[in-house]
Amino acid sequence: MNSLGGIMKLRTFCEIARDAGYRWAWNEPYYIDRSNDVELQESLNSMFVWYRHSALTIVYLLSMCEERGNDTDGVGQ
Numbered sequence: 001m002n003s004l005g006g007i008m009k010l011r012t013f014c015e016i017a018r019d020a021g022y023r024w025a026w027n028e029p030y031y032i033d034r035s036n037d038v039e040l041q042e043s044l045n046s047m048f049v050w051y052r053h054s055a056l057t058i059v060y061l062l063s064m065c066e067e068r069g070n071d072t073d074g075v076g077q
Helices: 003-019 037-051 062-067
Strands: none
Touching: none
16 A cells, blocks of 8 residues: 555545544554454454444455455545
């Protein structure tokens, strides 16, 4: 990911949170290694615990953008 793409993703994230009526947001980039089943399960369980009480969760799925043939930034998709 180039720095411009990262900035655009962060900006889009902030706009989505603002448009949903939130004044504060937390952005946490998280990579899950899907080639390791144990790590994948542990990561998903941890994310569930961390985010289950959040008012809003925004997820950017890089693999979904790649499968659809979009650029890897995926902003606005």
